[in-house]
Amino acid sequence: EPEVTQTPSHQVTQMGQEVILRCVPISNHLYFYWYRQILGQKVEFLVSFYNNEISEKSEIFDDQFSVERPDGSNFTLKIRSTKLEDSAMYFCASSEGARVQYFGPGTRLTVT
């Protein structure tokens, strides 16, 4: 069964550093998403991406965040200058369009 994959599974970085989280969505899906989950809390929407552009973003997704689909398979989330409060699990998801979203296993980001 096709699945969303994410790398790395765990990323440790120092405050102020840039990180890039990578995702490979399910191949025939057209909509891509990033969510984050701070430990013990609910899953929060960050951004959605369709047709090579951002379709919606939350207030969390400020100028420090960007997304890109650099080729036909990868979907990346970049955080330019990480802060301690960016520490969280970041989930990538994709959907064919019917709004049922399939989540990847997540990348645990730890900012020290």
Place this chain on the structure above:
Amino acid sequence: GQQVMQIPQYQHVQEGEDFTTYCNSSTTLSNIQWYKQRPGGHPVFLIQLVKSGEVKKQKRLTFQFGEAKKNSSLHITATQTTDVGTYFCAPDTGTASKLTFGTGTRLQVTL
């Protein structure tokens, strides 16, 4: 913005007991999805409800969408240890772009 509350936040049951989580929205929903997240895992889609008053069953799980399309429930009959995890509702207000997850109900099942 839309407020989505789930109750209870946490429930601990003994294996074999039933469990119900409720999801309440401040606004009318076009549809609602339910996801399960195992400890240390990622959200996994369970079901989508679209019609007012809709009831769907998946083995021991029964999902219901309220008549006014503002609330939903998930009921598990005779829980098993494999049911352990956090159950999130994710209402859809009509925009195709995002899921707004509820606060979640963490279920713990012991023998």
